[in-house]
Amino acid sequence: MGAGTGPDGSSRSDEEWERFLRESMAGAADAPKEPSARARDVAKRLRMDPARGAEGWRSYTPARPKRRTGWYVAGLLALLTLLVVALAPGRTVDLFAGDDRDSAPLAGETARPTQAPPAEEAQRPTAQEPFRGSPAARWASGAAGITVPKARAVGWMSTAEVERALARSRDFLVASSLDRGVLRGERPEKAIALINPHQRDVQDLLKTAFRTPGEKSDPLLLFSRFRPSQARLVGSVVKTRGRLTYQEGERGALQVTADVTFVYPVTRADAGGGDEIVRTIIRRELVMSWDDPDKVITKPGTFSIVSYKYTMTNGGCGAPTGYFTPPFGADRRADETDREIDPYDRSGPVGGGGSGGDECARATRS
Template identity: 80%
Template sequence: MGAGTEPEGSSMSDEEWERFLRESMAGTADAPKEPSARARDVAKRLRTQPGRDPEGWRSYTPTRPKRRRGWYVVGLLAALVLLAVALAPGRMVDLVTGDDSDSTPLASETARPTQAPPTGSAQRPTEKEPFRGSPAARWANGAAGITVPKAKAVGWMSEAEVERALARSRDFLVSSGLDREVLRGERPEKAMALINPHQKDVQVFLKTAFRTPSEKNDPLYLFSRFQPSRTQLVGDIVKTRGRLTYREGERGALQVTADVTFVYPTTRADAGGDDEIVRTVVRRELVLSWDDPDKVITEPGTFSIVSHKYDMTNGGCGAPTGYFTPPYGTDRRADEADKEIDPYDRSAPIARDKTSGGECKKATRS
């Protein structure tokens, strides 16, 4: 407070203040006393907040206890989770492990993976969810799972011609491994029409394989077929994962390599609603040559087969019949496999050439 100024918060008039100063200096006994700081503060609050009672100097107002709403919310959520687990335990496990068919799909495969997919839950497949408990649950459906690279000019082909050749290479994979009529045992006419009719060894293989299947000449090396009187597919979806790559081959040809895994959920042809579901898993590696017609005898829009490799599990281990024969029930014990493999592991190429006859393999998971 500066000298000669009204003290902050005082309610005294100028005349009373001057009188107070005179009487204080004169030592008058009944001189008015200067209000205390607390009194001035109370007076100021009364002027600025009329209608409210002043808070007591040493008064105490207890704080309201906080409502513990957070704990109630947590408890409610926990109860809901327990209820969901009790009603649908398998569904909840799928959601946690990522094996649920509605979980986020994997990105397209553009290069060879470095390791096998992780092991998920041991949930059994069902008619509504035939890929449940399998890495294939997150794979794409049908042709969408086959990655086609961007086209560039190679050898004798322009960029546009390479693009068409890649599309037809993919068409062959679709016609040979996804066509519903072929899967039901029909001859793969559309797929065979894309093979160079002047490639004599392959044409002999095709004629022999469908007439008298054997370990050396088995149509399953190139085509997926099930005998409808014995086996039926579950649902309309086949899961796939794989890719096409290409480079320049011999005589300036466009050489396309396909590496694709197909997963077929199957059950007995006479199955009821709750019958066993077995997934037949097939992986094929094909090398196709789109030859320069000026250097190789060929037909427009066709390719020659350079090589083909094939791995299969849960497709039967008996004598070749030209059809996959998934084992059900006691048939599983009768199928004696030569060795075990993980059919979903795409981190390494197929080990051997199946044209010389194949060995039966048991799946470590399906």
């Protein structure tokens, strides 16, 4: 009998039966397989949530990129800002500086102006803004407002020596008209030390001026001083505007001319005297000679005074006292004279100074 019988009753050959046994033991290629544990878990989830049936358990859907709208807006604003700066830089500075005129000082004065500064809107000065309503609000402060020119060799001095002499000339202006102690009435020792001790006429003036002030021996001819019991400075800033110029003088000397306006905001020394602020304005012209020690008797590092004069407003009138005496209240009206002067007009020469009554003038603005 054969190894087996086929469906049609025919017998299978021994070779066919042997092949059948081998394939049964190895497993047919199309026989169903037991699913894995993970496959069974996925199938269970799909039965519970049919909506996820569209996604395969190994499929991947990339996330949609987020729109970075904020970056685009910021970039556009930056571009617009650059465009405004390019088209109107001055207005842009004003925009960020605000209304504080002190934050945008004028460029330094390098030559005599041709006209007075324009009128400002009338505003009362305050303790926080003592230069409010004044052209000085846009001036530089202290020594920064005194322009020093570039040095070159002159007469007996080399370029380096001229540069040192110009620096010391400005040092004198600082020590004589900006030093806080001197402004409070102290003796200007640092400034005096820069004056040639062998210049007899000036030394005589200095010996007399601080003891017995007079019209020809008044400390105010060279120094700015306030009587501490009468007035005090408001804040820590004195506004200045002016410049130094130089040329060759007599016997090959370096002759330096200083033309500077100083604006001092002051109030009553007595705290109970109210909050009135007066601006004392002084324009000084001082000519200094840095002499050749081989031709003139001098001390190294000092200068001789050739001339001095000043114009003063709101500094007091009457007999010399050795101090500026700013008028307040009713005294201010009593000090007014028929002669008027614009203390901020630097387009003309400096007038003759003095503290006598005939030299006082009424400021058209302060």
